[in-house]
Amino acid sequence: MSGMADHSAPDLATALRTRGLRMTAQREQVLDAVRRLGHATPEQISDAVTGVDVTTVYRNLELLEELGLVRHTHLGHGAPAYRPADDDHVHLVCHACGNVIDAPPDLVDALAGRLADDRGFVLDRSHFTVFGRCRDCVAAEQTADSGR
Amino acid sequence: MSGMADHSAPDLATALRTRGLRMTAQREQVLDAVRRLGHATPEQISDAVTGVDVTTVYRNLELLEELGLVRHTHLGHGAPAYRPADDDHVHLVCHACGNVIDAPPDLVDALAGRLADDRGFVLDRSHFTVFGRCRDCVAAEQTADSGR
């Protein structure tokens, strides 16, 4: 069957070849895992792939980011979250329940415009994360408060 | 002289006493360091204080945050940046030069309003950081590009 070929890694092979680098099963697996998980820490990605050393996961995440195929954000704590580069949205992280909510990228357009106009600062959407409390957790807190 | 008393730690003593905790020189030093540095990682704070063990720095940063005297943000990488709770502004981090620019908190008001209206999500300003490129670095990049 030749039909099942490169379905999950469209331009990986090309990107690698352009730089004289090699296509390996590990690289394909890491990229697949990032795409499948949406956003994940190196450790989570390492758990999601089989037979790939953690070291290789780190090295390939770095490489894939250089190739422009994945991006990373900080969703809290220490571990960076890697995500597919073409997955264009921003993140809302709830401090209370820990949930990560995806939001449309145009949410930051106004802010980006203001920063650009006022300060010449070019906002990086792909790295954009907002912390706060989600509706459910706010509601839960208010219920608790009123009970005091 | 009694006039030089608690000039740098206004409500630390009170906050501690309320909880039955103790005022120590180390706690005062850690809080002072956070206020003096503006925003700093545990390691930087540890370097800034004298005769305080790193372990104690970590423990006290956690405590001071519980007491509401300091806050932390993520300015990139892994290490959290601790800052005075009353120092109310948001951060712009340049990926190119690494500079951290302080910006007025009202910068996020529009975004906060929209998130609240649309999703009931309450944004935490004190934890707010924007990544991108500062004016100087954008200019430098464009000069480089045009030279190609």
Add this chain to the structure above:
DNA sequence: CTAACTGCAAAAATTTTGCATGCAC
């Protein structure tokens, strides 16, 4: 006095580095 706090040592967790073998091209 009493128990909270600290410092030191050690453990845990996370990321990086070196090097010999393996494999893509």
Add this chain to the structure above:
DNA sequence: GTGCATGCAAAATTTTTGCAGTTAG
């Protein structure tokens, strides 16, 4: 065959945990 990549071991970080001595209240 050539040299880029991987895996494994070891080192370097960064943060946490345990415990006995110290000290604020």
